[in-house]
Amino acid sequence: MDTLEVEFLSMKVPVSYNEYKTLPDGCKNYAFSAFKELNLDIVKEILESLLYTKRSDIPGKEWVNEWKKKGILTKEELNLIYWDNMRAALIARKYSQLIKDVDIAPWWQYIAVMDLGTTPAHAAMHGMIRHYTDLIWDIWFPLNGIGCRCTIRSLSPEDLEDKGINPHKIPTGLPDMKEVIANNAYNPDFERLIKPKFAEFNMEGKLNISPDKGYANNPGTDLMRWLEIKDKYSKEEWLKLLKNA
Known part of the structure; x- marks a missing residue:
């Protein structure tokens, strides 16, 4: 278990998919959605189970199979949820290491x-x-x-x-x-x-591209920012502050 990866998942606030879609890119690493509209209690349960999986070093395939039995999400949707969040947590940890080595x-x-x-x-x-x-x-x-x-x-x-x-x-x-x-x-x-x-390419010869919608952010800097202020705010308060900034 990696502490920083757990911290990354722990800082997320479960939200509805509709709310998630309206969040600015700079807020999205602090929120969690199931990529489709579900009861918020189920969204919370999914996030909690991901955290348990990370803390317990349970293989992703096992997590996907267990949730597939519930019949709420397809295998493809579950794989997307699992790997998108776990990969982001891994990248956030990698950022921390990169910064240490600058x-x-x-x-x-x-x-x-x-x-x-x-x-x-x-x-x-x-x-x-x-x-x-x-x-x-x-x-x-x-x-x-x-x-x-x-x-x-x-x-x-x-x-x-x-x-x-x-x-x-x-x-x-x-x-x-x-x-x-x-x-x-x-x-x-x-x-x-x-x-x-x-x-x-634009007129100056620079690429006129951007990350996919919702991904113009940095999981690593967002995690570092959270670790600096988490003793001052709850994660719900922090997300609200960012939304209203």
């Missing part, structure tokens, strides 16, 4: 899986390197969509040197077309996955 590895690289299931917009971000302080990580930090399998790799000055990259020439913000092409020079799926997105 003195030795202050650059981060976006890594997509790059297979048939990779979203084109996520594929276009593959290979992008930015300093950890770049504001792009407030938005383009996994998860960046339902079923997102992207991750972040940390890079040290030595790593950049090995790649022949001058740290003083690393851009900021979204990559431009030249950078995307360079990042995928040896990618056999470039034509299929990335080139179709060229129509979405």
Whole structure:
């Protein structure tokens, strides 16, 4: 059991699906929904069972099978709920580790899986390197969509040197077309996955893309923020404050 992953799931407030859909992206990591309209008591039960599963190291397949027997949600819906939340918790923990290592590895690289299931917009971000302080990580930090399998790799000055990259020439913000092409020079799926997105470059040559709706946030920074203030507010009070900000 990982304490930070449990903390991430514990900070979530069960809400109806209708309410969840109306929340700003910056609030969504603090809320929990079942991706369809259900009785709120059932939503609470699902979240509590996910927490129990994480604390007890119960396999995801076992959790899905147990809930499938209840006949409330399909296997596909249950898999979505389980993996979306557990993956976000894992990424939040990873962010904490990345931050601890910034003195030795202050650059981060976006890594997509790059297979048939990779979203084109996520594929276009593959290979992008930015300093950890770049504001792009407030938005383009996994998860960046339902079923997102992207991750972040940390890079040290030595790593950049090995790649022949001058740290003083690393851009900021979204990559431009030249950078995307360079990042995928040896990618056999470039034509299929990335080139179709060229129509979405803006007039300055920057990518005009964003994470999937509801995912323009950073699970890691949201968790760190919660850990700083959780002694001052209940999670319900905190979500309300954010909604009204």
